[in-house]
Amino acid sequence: MIKEVIEVIDSYNHYLTRVPNGSIQIANSLRKDQIQEALQMILDFSDGMGWLAQATELLQKNEVDITLDITKIHEFLNEINSGLEIQDYVLVADMFEYEIAPFFEEILPIEGTNN
Numbered sequence: 001m002i003k004e005v006i007e008v009i010d011s012y013n014h015y016l017t018r019v020p021n022g023s024i025q026i027a028n029s030l031r032k033d034q035i036q037e038a039l040q041m042i043l044d045f046s047d048g049m050g051w052l053a054q055a056t057e058l059l060q061k062n063e064v065d066i067t068l069d070i071t072k073i074h075e076f077l078n079e080i081n082s083g084l085e086i087q088d089y090v091l092v093a094d095m096f097e098y099e100i101a102p103f104f105e106e107i108l109p110i111e112g113t114n115n
Contacts, residue, residue: 005062012055013109015048023101030093049073067108076100
């Protein structure tokens with residue numbers, strides 16, 4: 001495997017392990033009415049999801065087996081956006097805790113690198 005692909009796999013695996021805890025942090029911040037902090041974390045989450053989508057595409061082009069369902073991420077982002085538009089922070093917090101965190105906990109890391 002080429003070095004760049006291995007580096008993307010390592011970054012991908014590392015990022016995936018951080019998403020569940022980050023999702024819980026976002027949920028907790030929303031529930032504590034720390035809206036600005038939560039919104040910044042949601043922005044970072046959205047950026048990270050964009051990176052994950054690009055990484056997934058690159059890895060698939062290099063015939064790396066990916067279990068991450070990008071369409072599900074787009075659904076999450078659309079639901080988050082809808083909840084934020086109506087300022088339903090309880091709904092958004094619940095999504096991060098009960099849907100997004102468990103979804104990412106079940107994603108298997110990519111095997112085959114020298115982690």
